[in-house]
Amino acid sequence: MKTNVTMKDIAEKLKVSSVTVSKALNDKDGVSDELKEKIKALADKMGYRYNTMAKSMKDGKSYNVCVIIPERFTGMTQSFYLKVYQSIAQKLEERGYYGIIHILPSDDEEGLKLPRIYHERRVDGFILLGQPSKEYIELMQSVDMPLVFLDFYDENADVDAVITDNFYGAYELTNYLIQAGHREIAYVGNLFSTSSIQDRFLGYYKSLLEHKIHLKQEYVISDRDDRGSFIEFDLPEALPTAFVCNCDQVAHLLMERLQKNGFKIPEDCSVVGFDNDIYATLTSPNLTTVEVDIDEMAKNAVKFICEKMDDETAAFGRVAVKGKIIYRDSVKRLSE
Amino acid sequence: MKTNVTMKDIAEKLKVSSVTVSKALNDKDGVSDELKEKIKALADKMGYRYNTMAKSMKDGKSYNVCVIIPERFTGMTQSFYLKVYQSIAQKLEERGYYGIIHILPSDDEEGLKLPRIYHERRVDGFILLGQPSKEYIELMQSVDMPLVFLDFYDENADVDAVITDNFYGAYELTNYLIQAGHREIAYVGNLFSTSSIQDRFLGYYKSLLEHKIHLKQEYVISDRDDRGSFIEFDLPEALPTAFVCNCDQVAHLLMERLQKNGFKIPEDCSVVGFDNDIYATLTSPNLTTVEVDIDEMAKNAVKFICEKMDDETAAFGRVAVKGKIIYRDSVKRLSE
DNA sequence: CTGAAAGCGCTTACAG
DNA sequence: CTGAAAGCGCTTACAG
Numbered sequence: 001m002k003t004n005v006t007m008k009d010i011a012e013k014l015k016v017s018s019v020t021v022s023k024a025l026n027d028k029d030g031v032s033d034e035l036k037e038k039i040k041a042l043a044d045k046m047g048y049r050y051n052t053m054a055k056s057m058k059d060g061k062s063y064n065v066c067v068i069i070p071e072r073f074t075g076m077t078q079s080f081y082l083k084v085y086q087s088i089a090q091k092l093e094e095r096g097y098y099g100i101i102h103i104l105p106s107d108d109e110e111g112l113k114l115p116r117i118y119h120e121r122r123v124d125g126f127i128l129l130g131q132p133s134k135e136y137i138e139l140m141q142s143v144d145m146p147l148v149f150l151d152f153y154d155e156n157a158d159v160d161a162v163i164t165d166n167f168y169g170a171y172e173l174t175n176y177l178i179q180a181g182h183r184e185i186a187y188v189g190n191l192f193s194t195s196s197i198q199d200r201f202l203g204y205y206k207s208l209l210e211h212k213i214h215l216k217q218e219y220v221i222s223d224r225d226d227r228g229s230f231i232e233f234d235l236p237e238a239l240p241t242a243f244v245c246n247c248d249q250v251a252h253l254l255m256e257r258l259q260k261n262g263f264k265i266p267e268d269c270s271v272v273g274f275d276n277d278i279y280a281t282l283t284s285p286n287l288t289t290v291e292v293d294i295d296e297m298a299k300n301a302v303k304f305i306c307e308k309m310d311d312e313t314a315a316f317g318r319v320a321v322k323g324k325i326i327y328r329d330s331v332k333r334l335s336e
Numbered sequence: 337m338k339t340n341v342t343m344k345d346i347a348e349k350l351k352v353s354s355v356t357v358s359k360a361l362n363d364k365d366g367v368s369d370e371l372k373e374k375i376k377a378l379a380d381k382m383g384y385r386y387n388t389m390a391k392s393m394k395d396g397k398s399y400n401v402c403v404i405i406p407e408r409f410t411g412m413t414q415s416f417y418l419k420v421y422q423s424i425a426q427k428l429e430e431r432g433y434y435g436i437i438h439i440l441p442s443d444d445e446e447g448l449k450l451p452r453i454y455h456e457r458r459v460d461g462f463i464l465l466g467q468p469s470k471e472y473i474e475l476m477q478s479v480d481m482p483l484v485f486l487d488f489y490d491e492n493a494d495v496d497a498v499i500t501d502n503f504y505g506a507y508e509l510t511n512y513l514i515q516a517g518h519r520e521i522a523y524v525g526n527l528f529s530t531s532s533i534q535d536r537f538l539g540y541y542k543s544l545l546e547h548k549i550h551l552k553q554e555y556v557i558s559d560r561d562d563r564g565s566f567i568e569f570d571l572p573e574a575l576p577t578a579f580v581c582n583c584d585q586v587a588h589l590l591m592e593r594l595q596k597n598g599f600k601i602p603e604d605c606s607v608v609g610f611d612n613d614i615y616a617t618l619t620s621p622n623l624t625t626v627e628v629d630i631d632e633m634a635k636n637a638v639k640f641i642c643e644k645m646d647d648e649t650a651a652f653g654r655v656a657v658k659g660k661i662i663y664r665d666s667v668k669r670l671s672e
Numbered sequence: 673c674t675g676a677a678a679g680c681g682c683t684t685a686c687a688g
Numbered sequence: 689c690t691g692a693a694a695g696c697g698c699t700t701a702c703a704g
Contacts, residue, residue, distance in 0.1 A: 004396060004697095006696095006697055006698085007697070007698070008697075008698095016674075016675085017674070017675045017676075018675090018697085018698080018699095019674075019675055019676080019698095019699080019700090020673090020674060020675070022697095022698065022699060023674090023699095026699090029673090030673060030674075031673070031674080032673060032674090035673085035674090049454075049455050049456065049457050050455065050456055050457065050698090051456070051457045051696095051697055051698070052456040052457065052458055052698095053389055053392045053393050053398065053457065053458070053696090053697075053698090054393060054680085054696080054697035054698035054699085055697085055698060055699075056389045056680090056698095057389050057390060057393055057679095057680045057681065057682090057696090057697080057698075058679080058680050058697090058698060058699055058700085059680080059699085060340060060680070060681095062389065071422075074418055074419070074422060081418075082410055082417075082418050083410070085437070086407075086410060086439045089437075089438075089439065090441075093452065098436070098453065098458070100434070100436055100437075101421070101425075101436075101437050102425075103422045103425065105426075116429065117434065118385075119385050119386065120385065120386055120387070120388040121385050121386065121387045121388065121389065122388055122389070122434070256620075278614070282618060284592075342680095342681060342682085343681070343682070344681075344682095352690075352691085353690070353691045353692075354681085354682080354683095354691090355682095355683080355684095355690075355691055355692080356689090356690060356691070358681095358682065358683065359683095359689095359690090362683090365689090366689060366690070367689070367690080368689060368690090371689085371690090386682090387680095387681055387682070388682095389680090389681075389682090390680080390681035390682035390683085390696085391681085391682060391683075392682095392696090393680090393681080393682075393695095393696045393697065393698090394681090394682060394683055394684085394695080394696050395683085395696080396696070396697095
C-alpha cells in the first residue's frame with residue numbers, strides 16, 4: 001500500500017482533475033453523484049489519507065488549540081486536569097480542531113517564555129488551564145491570539161474565563177453544615193494563594209453572615225505558604241465543630257492530623273472538602289464535598305475559544321459553572 | 337503588529353529574495369554575515385514567526401508524535417501517565433518534534449478506530465502508552481508507521497517496547513523481604529490481567545525459587561477481575577508474614593483491609609508495593625516500593641521513535657529500564 | 673458538471 | 689554570495 005497517495009494520484013487513475021477529486025472527497029457541489037462515488041471508492045481502495053497540512057497552509061490556520069497547564073498543577077491535582085483536558089480534546093475534535101497539551105515548565109513561566117508551538121504558528125488559540133503568574137498572564141494577553149482562562153480568573157475583566165462556581169459551592173456547603181446544627185465552623189485555606197481559595201472562603205463567609213454567625217479570626221486556618229506548598233496547620237485552642245476545607249486534599253491532610261490527635265470524624269468534628277477528587281474517597285469516612293462539572297466547563301471553554309477563533313471580537317466574560325454537592329459521611333448532624 | 341508576516345514580506349523590505357531570507361533565518365550557508373544579521377533583526381522587529389506548516393508540506397512530515405493512552409488508564413494511574421507524557425514531550429521537543437496526547441476512548445478501542453490525527457496525516461509516529469486490547473495492538477501494527485510500545489509489551493517480538501524492569505524489581509523486593517527473615521510471602525495480583533502483573537509475579541517467584549521456598553497456591557491472591565476492576569481479596573486462612581503487591585494502589589487497599597481486621601502493619605504483616613505513586617505515601621505506614629525511572633523510560637521511547645522515523649528499518653526490541661527500591665516503613669525485620 | 677490557473681509559505685536544486 | 693524556478697497537496701475563484 002503506497003503510503004502517500006494524493007488527490008492527484010486518484011485523479012490521474014480516473015482521468016479527471018484533482019479539483020474534481022477534491023470536490024468529491026469534501027462532498028461539495030459540482031460533481032455528479034456517480035463520479036463522486038467512484039472517486040470515494042478508489043480513494044478508499046488506494047488508502048488515501050487527507051493531508052490537513054495542505055489545507056492549513058491554504059487558509060492559514062493550524063486547527064490546533066493549545067491547552068497550557070502550568071507544571072506545578074500536574075503534581076497536585078493531576079487527575080483533575082487530565083480529565084479536563086480529555087473532555088476539551090473530545091469537544092474540540094467535534095469541531096474539527098485538535099487539542100495539544102503544553103505543560104508549562106516552571107522555568108518558562110518564570111522566564112516568560114511562550115511555548116515553541118506559538119512561535120511556529122502551529123496553534124490558533126490558547127486555553128490556559130490553571131493560574132500561572134501575573135506576569136505570564138500579561139504575556140499571554142499581549143499575544144494577539146484567542147485566549148480563554150479555565151478554572152481561574154484574573155482581576156483583569158477583559159479576558160474570557162470559565163470557572164467553577166467556587167463562591168456558590170462553598171456557600172451551599174456551609175449552609176448545609178449550619179442546617180445540620182453547626183455554629184462553630186472554621187475555614188481551611190490560604191486566602192492569598194489562588195482566586196479559587198479566596199472565592200470559596202467568601203462563599204463560606206456569606207453563609208456565616210446570612211446566619212448571623214461571627215467570623216472568628218482564629219477560624220481561618222492557612223494550609224499552604226504563598227508559593228503553594230502545604231504547611232503544618234495552626235489549629236485553634238478550642239476546636240470548632242466543623243471545618244470547611246478549600247479542597248479535598250487539604251481535608252484529607254486535616255483529617256489525618258485530627259485523627260492522629262485522637263479526634264473522631266464526624267463524631268468529634270465534621271469536615272467537608274471541595275473538588276471530589278481522589279482524596280475524597282481516600283479518607284475514612286469518605287468526604288462530603290463539591291463535585292466540579294468538568295464536562296460543562298470544557299464545553300464552555302471550547303465554545304468560547306472556537307467562537308473567538310472565528311470572530312476576533314467575540315467576548316464572553318466570566319462564566320461560573322455550578323458544581324454539585326456530594327453527600328457522604330464526614331458530617332455529623334448535631335442535636336439542636 | 338501585523339499578525340502574518342512572511343519571509344516574502346521581509347525580503348521585499350530589504351530588496352532581496354525570499355530564498356536569501358530563508359537561508360539567513362535558518363543559519364544556512366550562502367548569505368553574507370552582514371545581510372544575515374540585517375534580515376534577522378528585521379524579522380524580529382516585524383514580529384515574524386516561522387511557519388512550520390510550510391516546511392511540513394515540503395518534506396511531507398508533520399513533526400508530530402502521537403502518544404496514545406487508553407482511556408481506562410487515565411483513571412487509575414493518571415498521575416503516572418501524565419508525568420510520563422510530560423517527560424516524553426520535553427524530550428521530543430529537544431529533537432524538533434511535538435508530542436500530542438490522544439486519550440483513546442474505550443469505544444474507539446473496542447471499535448478498532450484509529451485516531452483522526454492518523455487519517456489526517458498529522459503525525460509521523462506513535463507511542464502507545466499503556467496496553468490496549470490485543471486487537472487494537474494488531475491494528476496499530478498493521479498501520480505502516482513507526483510505533484513504540486511504552487510500559488508494556490506484547491508477545492509479538494517484532495515491535496519495539498520500553499518497559500520497567502518489572503521482573504527484576506519484584507525479584508529484588510522479594511529478596512529484601514527474605515533477607516529480613518520472611519518465609520511466608522504472598523503475591524497479590526491477577527496473573528492474567530497485564531504483562532506487568534505477570535512479570536512482577538515471576539520476579540517474586542524466582543526469588544522464592546532461589547531461596548528454596550515453596551510457592552503455595554493460596555498465597556497467590558487475585559486483586560481484580562479480567563477486565564481490571566478491583567475485587568474483594570480472598571485472604572488465606574493462615575496469614576503470611578509478608579505481601580508483595582503488584583502495585584501501590586492494591587497495597588493500599590490491602591492495608592486498609594488488614595487494618596480493618598485488626599492487624600498492625602508492619603508488626604503483624606509486612607506489605608510492599610510497586611510504582612511509588614501517590615498511594616505509596618497515602619498509607620500509614622508509608623510503603624516500601626519500587627520507583628519507576630520515568631525519565632529514563634521516556635528518553636528511550638523518544639530515542640526509539642525518532643530513529644525509527646528517520647530510518648524505517650531501525651529496530652530496538654524490548655528494553656527494560658531498571659527501577660529503584662524505596663525503603664520506607666511497611667516492612668518488619670523478623671528476628672531469626 | 674468539469675477543470676486550468678493561481679496561490680498558501682516555505683525549501684531544494686540549480687544557475688549565475 | 690544571491691536568486692529564479694519548481695514543487696509540497698490542497699482549495700478557491702473563475703471559465704467553459
